[in-house]
Amino acid sequence: MGWFNDLILFLHFFGLMLGAAGGMSSAIIMRRAASLPPEQGQVIRGLGPVLANVSAAGVIVLWITGLIMVWSKWNGIGSLPTLFWVKFIFVVTLTAAAIAIHMTYADVRKGNTAAAARLPKLGPIAGLSALLATFFAAFTFG
């Protein structure tokens, strides 16, 4: 079943691409928005929730494919290398940040625009967590 595990690893990488694409474009767009006249900034800021959904889809794909590989490749959580659990810490902080970003956009949609002030903190927490999860994955499995 080597081909199956290869396919799931490919989908794991696809999740990584979705997560990074949403997060990095959001960072670029929000920086640009800050330097534009308010009404123009508002227009491109509107992409924020869409890009957050792209990233969230990536995180969901990473969870599903990652959990599959724990059993299909590693025969369960017992035999995973110790370093995997360092990666897992950052998977958890990434997931928490992604959930908090979604809750924040939900607050903004309900009219609490001040909640948006959380985003410049949550975005980098998510990005740094993803970077460290990838770093420790490479050293765990590479």
Ligand code: HEM
């Ligand atoms: C619950 C969530 C996750 C689980 C259970 C999980 C599990 C795994 C497993 C078992 C592998 C090893 C595949 C192999 O043996 O070749 C793997 C590889 C990998 N994971 Fe995850 N993963 C999760 C989330 C993430 C996240 C959030 C990221 C990055 C943001 C990530 C990045 C990677 C990378 C880059 C590899 C490839 C490492 C390599 O082959 O050198 N994973 N993951």
